[in-house]
Amino acid sequence: MYLSNTKTIVFITGAFVSHSCWEEWIVFFDDKGYKTVAPPWPHKNEVPEILRKEHPNSKIATLRLSILIDYYTEIIEKLPEKPILIGHSYGGLLTQLLVQRELASAGICIHSVPPQGIYTSRFSFYKAVWKPLGYFTSTEKTYLMTFKEWQFAFTNAMSFEEQKESYEKLVIPESKLAMRDALTSTAKINFKKIHVPLLFLSGSDDNIIPSSLNYSNFKKYRNIHSITCYKEFKHHNHFVLGQIDWKEGAEFIANWLEKIN
Numbered sequence: 001m002y003l004s005n006t007k008t009i010v011f012i013t014g015a016f017v018s019h020s021c022w023e024e025w026i027v028f029f030d031d032k033g034y035k036t037v038a039p040p041w042p043h044k045n046e047v048p049e050i051l052r053k054e055h056p057n058s059k060i061a062t063l064r065l066s067i068l069i070d071y072y073t074e075i076i077e078k079l080p081e082k083p084i085l086i087g088h089s090y091g092g093l094l095t096q097l098l099v100q101r102e103l104a105s106a107g108i109c110i111h112s113v114p115p116q117g118i119y120t121s122r123f124s125f126y127k128a129v130w131k132p133l134g135y136f137t138s139t140e141k142t143y144l145m146t147f148k149e150w151q152f153a154f155t156n157a158m159s160f161e162e163q164k165e166s167y168e169k170l171v172i173p174e175s176k177l178a179m180r181d182a183l184t185s186t187a188k189i190n191f192k193k194i195h196v197p198l199l200f201l202s203g204s205d206d207n208i209i210p211s212s213l214n215y216s217n218f219k220k221y222r223n224i225h226s227i228t229c230y231k232e233f234k235h236h237n238h239f240v241l242g243q244i245d246w247k248e249g250a251e252f253i254a255n256w257l258e259k260i261n
Helices: 019-031 048-053 065-077 090-100 123-133 147-153 160-170 176-181 211-220 246-260
Strands: 008-012 035-037 084-088 106-110 198-203 228-233
Touching: 008 019, 008 065, 008 090, 019 035, 019 160, 019 246, 048 160, 065 090, 065 176, 084 090, 090 106, 090 198, 106 246, 123 147, 123 176, 147 160, 198 211, 198 246, 211 228, 228 246
Parallel strands: 008 035, 008 084, 084 106, 106 198, 198 228
Antiparallel strands: none
16 A cells, blocks of 8 residues: 655664675565665775674774764755654664654564663563673774674574574674663653654564663663553564564564554
């Protein structure tokens, strides 16, 4: 079904990966009648192979959560109307923060990094995030996820060939400062504030952002006058954007958007 009034979707990329992770999603939502844009993070416009060769990249290392918020704010404010925001992982956190700033018509948070103050007891979460936080290492150098870490944090339960191909295609260096900022007041959400419709998607097989953590994030929103929804998908890991059944989540989002519009 095509929308009578074309709306814009801004795809917000997460940490550790290239913005090219949205390629198939862009085609999917373009075919649904949306306008789509998936801007790279600052200093991340090169292909992953080049960015990996430049590691440790001092420019990427300077990225902060506040810089990313301002960056996406500037992009959004140039659009003719408030867009739909779809963010994955760290992009899900950015989506929540931009919704809080009243910059969106709706927000979809896919396996979202939680705002400040929401934690989990799952060991897999701490195993996956401890090294990227880079405590006791220089913040002037980027963090590059190893293939072994990628297998655990993003692509668990996938074939070795799929894991290797996705690593080479998408993985890029990351800012340790941006990772740490997710634990600070910059990542604070006022959960009582009225907001546009929000949808949280999680996956039962996600090691780095367990479904229970996403559910805790969803439950924190308490404004009774606002729409907040949650859906968990079986067998989805953190690489949900590129898994073989990625369209399951994309179709759910498209249907949800039709219902709220």
